[in-house]
Amino acid sequence: MLVVTEVTYLLGSRLGSAAEVRFLGDLAAGNLIPEPVAAGDWLRIAELVSQYRDLPLGTVDASVVATAERLGVMQMATLDRRHFTVVRPAQGSFELLP
Numbered sequence: 363m364l365v366v367t368e369v370t371y372l373l374g375s376r377l378g379s380a381a382e383v384r385f386l387g388d389l390a391a392g393n394l395i396p397e398p399v400a401a402g403d404w405l406r407i408a409e410l411v412s413q414y415r416d417l418p419l420g421t422v423d424a425s426v427v428a429t430a431e432r433l434g435v436m437q438m439a440t441l442d443r444r445h446f447t448v449v450r451p452a453q454g455s456f457e458l459l460p
Contacts, residue, residue: 364399364421365396365422365425365426366389366396369385370382370385372441373385397429399425399429400429400432402432403425403428406424406428406431407425407428410427410428410449411424414449417445417448419445423442423445423446423449430451431452436451436454436456436457437456437459438456438458438459439458439459439460440458446458
C-alpha cells in the first residue's frame, strides 16, 4: 500500500488529477495488482534504509527494492532515477524503464 500512495501522489502532482484517476481506475478494474510488503521484507527494508542513509533512501523506495528482490524482478518502471540508479539489489542490477 505504501507504493500505491506514493504513485498517486506523484501522478497527481506531476501529471494532474486525470492521470491519478486513471491509475485508480486501473487498480479498481484489476489491471494493476499491488504486491503487499511481506512480513519478511521489513528487515531487508531496514537494512536498505540504513545502508543508503546518506542518499537518503526512504521506506517506500526500500520496500520497492525488497519486494523486487523477493519476486526476482529486475525491470523497474520509475521516474525516480536519483535513487534507483544508485541502489543495488542483492543480486544483479535494475533495468530502469522507460
